[in-house]
Amino acid sequence: MKTRLKLTAALLAATLSGASMASPLIIEEQGSFATGGKVVTSPGTYTGTPDIVKGKSGNDFMDVFRASIKAGGQTLHGDHATVFYQIPAEPRKLPLVFLHGAGQSIRTWQTTPDGREGFQNIFLRKRYPVYLVDQPRRGWSGRSTVDGTIPATPDDQFWFAQFRVGVWPNFFKGVAFPQDSASLDQFFRQMTPNTAPFDTGVISDSLQALFDRIGDGVLVTHSQGGIVGWFAGIKSPKHVKAIVAYEPGNFPFPEGEVPPTIQSKFGDIPPARVSREDFAHLTKMPIVIYFGDNIRDKPSDVQGEDQWRIRLALARQWADVVNRHGGDATVVHLPDAGIRGNTHFPMADLNNVEVADHLASWLHTKKLDR
Amino acid sequence: MKTRLKLTAALLAATLSGASMASPLIIEEQGSFATGGKVVTSPGTYTGTPDIVKGKSGNDFMDVFRASIKAGGQTLHGDHATVFYQIPAEPRKLPLVFLHGAGQSIRTWQTTPDGREGFQNIFLRKRYPVYLVDQPRRGWSGRSTVDGTIPATPDDQFWFAQFRVGVWPNFFKGVAFPQDSASLDQFFRQMTPNTAPFDTGVISDSLQALFDRIGDGVLVTHSQGGIVGWFAGIKSPKHVKAIVAYEPGNFPFPEGEVPPTIQSKFGDIPPARVSREDFAHLTKMPIVIYFGDNIRDKPSDVQGEDQWRIRLALARQWADVVNRHGGDATVVHLPDAGIRGNTHFPMADLNNVEVADHLASWLHTKKLDR
Numbered sequence: 233m234k235t236r237l238k239l240t241a242a243l244l245a246a247t248l249s250g251a252s253m254a255s256p257l258i259i260e261e262q263g264s265f266a267t268g269g270k271v272v273t274s275p276g277t278y279t280g281t282p283d284i285v286k287g288k289s290g291n292d293f294m295d296v297f298r299a300s301i302k303a304g305g306q307t308l309h310g311d312h313a314t315v316f317y318q319i320p321a322e323p324r325k326l327p328l329v330f331l332h333g334a335g336q337s338i339r340t341w342q343t344t345p346d347g348r349e350g351f352q353n354i355f356l357r358k359r360y361p362v363y364l365v366d367q368p369r370r371g372w373s374g375r376s377t378v379d380g381t382i383p384a385t386p387d388d389q390f391w392f393a394q395f396r397v398g399v400w401p402n403f404f405k406g407v408a409f410p411q412d413s414a415s416l417d418q419f420f421r422q423m424t425p426n427t428a429p430f431d432t433g434v435i436s437d438s439l440q441a442l443f444d445r446i447g448d449g450v451l452v453t454h455s456q457g458g459i460v461g462w463f464a465g466i467k468s469p470k471h472v473k474a475i476v477a478y479e480p481g482n483f484p485f486p487e488g489e490v491p492p493t494i495q496s497k498f499g500d501i502p503p504a505r506v507s508r509e510d511f512a513h514l515t516k517m518p519i520v521i522y523f524g525d526n527i528r529d530k531p532s533d534v535q536g537e538d539q540w541r542i543r544l545a546l547a548r549q550w551a552d553v554v555n556r557h558g559g560d561a562t563v564v565h566l567p568d569a570g571i572r573g574n575t576h577f578p579m580a581d582l583n584n585v586e587v588a589d590h591l592a593s594w595l596h597t598k599k600l601d602r
Numbered sequence: 603m604k605t606r607l608k609l610t611a612a613l614l615a616a617t618l619s620g621a622s623m624a625s626p627l628i629i630e631e632q633g634s635f636a637t638g639g640k641v642v643t644s645p646g647t648y649t650g651t652p653d654i655v656k657g658k659s660g661n662d663f664m665d666v667f668r669a670s671i672k673a674g675g676q677t678l679h680g681d682h683a684t685v686f687y688q689i690p691a692e693p694r695k696l697p698l699v700f701l702h703g704a705g706q707s708i709r710t711w712q713t714t715p716d717g718r719e720g721f722q723n724i725f726l727r728k729r730y731p732v733y734l735v736d737q738p739r740r741g742w743s744g745r746s747t748v749d750g751t752i753p754a755t756p757d758d759q760f761w762f763a764q765f766r767v768g769v770w771p772n773f774f775k776g777v778a779f780p781q782d783s784a785s786l787d788q789f790f791r792q793m794t795p796n797t798a799p800f801d802t803g804v805i806s807d808s809l810q811a812l813f814d815r816i817g818d819g820v821l822v823t824h825s826q827g828g829i830v831g832w833f834a835g836i837k838s839p840k841h842v843k844a845i846v847a848y849e850p851g852n853f854p855f856p857e858g859e860v861p862p863t864i865q866s867k868f869g870d871i872p873p874a875r876v877s878r879e880d881f882a883h884l885t886k887m888p889i890v891i892y893f894g895d896n897i898r899d900k901p902s903d904v905q906g907e908d909q910w911r912i913r914l915a916l917a918r919q920w921a922d923v924v925n926r927h928g929g930d931a932t933v934v935h936l937p938d939a940g941i942r943g944n945t946h947f948p949m950a951d952l953n954n955v956e957v958a959d960h961l962a963s964w965l966h967t968k969k970l971d972r
Contacts, residue, residue: 256628256629256630256691257628257629257632258626258627258628258629259626259627259628259629260626262627262723263712263713263717263719263723264709264712264713265713265717265788266787266788266791266792269791272754272756273756274755274756278759278770280759280763280769280770280904280905281903281905285867285868285905288867289865289866289867289901290865290866290867290870291866291867291868291869291870292869292870293868293869293870293871294869295869296867296868296869297757297760297869300757300759300760301755301756301757301760304756305759306756306757306758306759306760307756307758307759307790308754308755308756308757308758309758309787309790309791309793310754310791312791314709314791316712321626337742338742339634339684339742342633342634342686343633343634343635347633347635349633353632353633366742370744371741371742371744371794372707372708372709372736372741372742372794373794374740374741374744374752374794374795374797375791375793375794375795376752376754377754378754379751379752379753379754380751380752380754381749381750381751381752382744382746382749382750382751382752382797382798383749384642384678384680384746384747384748384749384750384798385644385671385678386642386643386644386671386674386676386677386678387667387670387671387676387678388676388677388678388679389648389650389670389675389676389677390667390670390671390676393650399650400648400650417636417679418635418636420677420679421636421639421679421680421682421684421745422636423679423745424741424742424743424744424745424797425744425745425797427744427752427794427795427797428752428754495659495660496659496660496661497655497658497659497660497661497666498655498661498663498666499661499662499663499664499665499666499667500660500661500662500663501663531659533651533655534650535650535651535655
């Protein structure tokens with residue numbers, strides 16, 4: 233009864249504020265935390281007062297810092313994920329846990345490059361709790377237990393191609409991507425580097441810790457995060473109730489059923505492999521895999537078309553194996569569903585509301601929207 | 603009228619949901635964007651098809667990537683800030699813009715290590731729009747135009763001391779910091795490294811771009827961010843209506859009035875300096891500078907006590923110079939205001955609601971809460 237009254241009041245507030253997409257978000261709770269990770273300890277003894285300090289006043293701060301480090305006996309907490317979450321009013325039971333792809337962060341799911349609402353807001357409006365992850369060694373989770381180097385390498389045009397926006401300086405015809413320079417500037421500035429080497433095991437461990445903390449949920453991955461997502465499903469089969477993968481980079485086939493590598497001028501994808509036992513977990517949860525537009529059936533001289541040709545083919549092969557083993561995996565090529573022009577970032581494209589609605593329908597069909 | 607109705611409905615929703623601190627946040631708008639930054643371009647010509655691709659199918663992806671980079675003609679967008687913002691219902695006119703300190707990120711202002719609400723939520727509940735910044739080369743803003751290296755150096759105990767929690771493994775007596783291991787783990791995991799060298803000019807440029815975009819606001823800084831904040835005030839004197847600095851690391855004195863360096867065993871602080879013209883901007887906006895507890899008047903053998911002794915002294919010297927030039931700078935040593943036990947992170951300490959209330963009162967006194 234109290235809950236019902238609360239919703240009524242919230243909806244009244246929303247309605248009075250104007251148009252539906254401009255209605256306020258009613259957030260019951262929001263916050264952030266770290267999850268998973270490791271601790272390493274340096275040899276030596278920490279005393280609080282390195283030798284340099286004992287001698288004299290007037291030291292250089294960095295000299296004191298270095299002397300303290302050298303004396304050792306200190307810990308480093310690293311390789312955790314960081315999570316920002318929001319729980320809307322009248323939340324649905326299963327939250328959506330969002331994991332970004334290569335060179336990205338929580339930003340993938342927020343405001344689009346042209347300033348529209350991303351999946352964070354769109355699914356809050358659909359009353360899903362959202363958990364947004366910065367994976368270990370990326371973004372807010374930059375502290376690692378291993379060293380990192382970050383070269384300042386100009387490569388925007390490579391990613392413009394790889395992310396299927398077009399072939400620089402041209403956009404694909406009909407691409408669902410804003411073509412003004414301000415939006416493109418924002419798009420490029422969403423990139424943020426690895427602070428230490430990418431590690432599927434470390435990242436999927438942090439997701440396992442996240443699901444241990446929050447309980448059941450639906451994992452939504454993007455691109456390179458897709459690879460991690462399959463392993464998170466294997467590690468947390470109890471809590472990962474479904475996996476939604478936007479253009480995942482690879483797929484784990486069971487030993488004995490690994491298909492040959494599909495070749496591409498722009499880089500092969502040797503299929504990933506796991507034990508039959510591990511694979512079996514992925515046959516116990518509904519899975520949907522989305523791919524966007526401008527992906528060819530045949531080899532292409534265009535990087536984006538060719539790179540995602542082989543991944544879409546691999547996705548179909550993998551879904552067949554999953555389903556042959558009693559699983560429930562669906563591959564949705566968005567143009568086949570009448571949703572056209574999508575790049576590698578369907579969650580941010582001009583038609584991202586349509587893309588989100590397709591997912592919402594799938595969640596409903598699978599009874600994951602209770 | 604419409605606005606009034608909306609607030610009533612929002613308050614109704616809030617009231618019906620239960621206790622006041624557990625009431626929902628009514629968010630009119632939230633999102634994220636990049637601001638400021640640079641673009642660099644590599645020599646060469648981008649074609650979309652590096653030579654390696656022309657020869658054959660079956661290449662390695664990383665080889666194709668490296669060949670594409672080598673061919674050049676590509677851009678890198680870096681050195682921007684990234685901002686997450688939330689506008690509450692019935693917002694006050696001036697937003698608060700929050701800038702973190704060394705080794706930190708937006709996380710500083712979010713959930714506290716022991717899971718309570720941080721300044722983000724607390725000031726949203728006070729109806730302030732909040733803009734939370736990841737400075738260039740930190741967190742979500744990891745992409746830089748210069749190279750970076752990140753050594754995995756165990757140094758938690760150094761920062762435990764520097765941040766005035768205590769001297770490892772002991773906490774200061776009466777410190778307003780949670781002493782359970784889970785909270786300490788969360789505290790350490792808030793740290794995230796520079797992805798390229800810290801640069802006050804680059805960061806204050808990004809803040810100038812932010813204020814150009816959002817207009818007038820109050821800048822709230824922490825620690826190393828304090829140094830940046832003074833320069834942001836100098837660069838955006840029109841839009842920065844006030845500066846609130848929690849334990850800033852340094853202070854820019856006008857040429858000719860720079861005091862002698864105060865020595866510390868744990869590292870001196872040579873006072874920063876600016877031109878008299880630049881300094882004059884900081885005499886035109888109200889400024890409040892907060893310091894926490896466990897700071898001694900006299901030299902101490904305890905790192906945290908001694909390091910903040912010299913900064914508190916410098917703050918008082920600087921406020922005197924500002925006020926002598928007609929400015930309005932106040933230094934609040936929190937224990938003098940009856941708020942005790944604070945570490946270097948008053949915004950997250952056990953008494954952070956009291957700390958926030960003190961700031962809210964100051965904003966009211968200065969008519970910045972309209």
